[in-house]
Amino acid sequence: MASSADVHVRICEQEIIKYDLEIKALVQDVSECTGPQSKLTDFNSQVEEKFCNLRQRIQDLEQMGKEQDKESDKLTLLNKAEGHRKQMLSNQTAWRKANLACKLSTDKLEKEDLFNSEDISFSVRLIRKMTKESLAQTSSGITQVQQSEETMSTLATSSRTVQETNEEFKALTGTIQLGRKLIIKYNRRELTDKLLIFLALALFLATVLYILKKRLFPFF
Numbered sequence: 001m002a003s004s005a006d007v008h009v010r011i012c013e014q015e016i017i018k019y020d021l022e023i024k025a026l027v028q029d030v031s032e033c034t035g036p037q038s039k040l041t042d043f044n045s046q047v048e049e050k051f052c053n054l055r056q057r058i059q060d061l062e063q064m065g066k067e068q069d070k071e072s073d074k075l076t077l078l079n080k081a082e083g084h085r086k087q088m089l090s091n092q093t094a095w096r097k098a099n100l101a102c103k104l105s106t107d108k109l110e111k112e113d114l115f116n117s118e119d120i121s122f123s124v125r126l127i128r129k130m131t132k133e134s135l136a137q138t139s140s141g142i143t144q145v146q147q148s149e150e151t152m153s154t155l156a157t158s159s160r161t162v163q164e165t166n167e168e169f170k171a172l173t174g175t176i177q178l179g180r181k182l183i184i185k186y187n188r189r190e191l192t193d194k195l196l197i198f199l200a201l202a203l204f205l206a207t208v209l210y211i212l213k214k215r216l217f218p219f220f
Helices: 003-032 037-066 071-216
Strands: none
Touching: 003 037, 003 071, 037 071
16 A cells, blocks of 8 residues: 555544544534524534535545555455444434434423423412402402492481571571561551550540630630
C-alpha cells in the first residue's frame, strides 16, 4: 500500500470514528431531551447531518479498499467499511429508540402538566363559583337591606303623614270650636244689643212723654 494512500485511509478512519462518537453523544441527548420540541428538532437535525457525513466517509473507505492492489489490503479495508456500516446501522436503531423514549417522556410530562392545569383550572372554576355565589348572596342581602330601608322609610313617611293629618284635624277642630264660641258670643251680644236698644228706646219714649205732659198739662 502506498504511503499517501495510507494517510488517506487513516484520515478517513479517524473521521468515521469521530462521526460515530458525535452521533452516539447526540443520540444520548435525544433520549434525555424533555423538550421543547424545537430543541429535539435541533438534535435530530444534527444527527442526520452526522449520519450523512459518516455514510459518505464509509463509502470513501469502501472505495479505497476496492482500489487496493493487494487482495489482503482490499479485504481488510472492505471488512472495516462493513464493520463501520453495521455500527452506523446500530446507531440508527439507537437513534430511533432515543426518539421513542423522548416522545414517551414528553407525553408523560404533558399529561402531568395537563392534570396540573386541570387541577388549577378546577380550583379556579371553584373559586369563581364560590365568588359568584358569595356575590349573589351579598347582593341579595344588600337588596333585602335596601328593601327593609325602603319599607321603614315608607312606614316613617306614612306615620309622619298620619301625624301631620292628625295635627291638621286637631287644628281644624280647634278652629271649629273657636268659630262656635264666636258665634255663640255673637248671638249673645246681638241679643244684648237688642235689649239695650229696646230699653234705650223705651227710656227715650218715656222722656218724650214726660216732657210733653209737663208742657201740655203743667198743673198735673
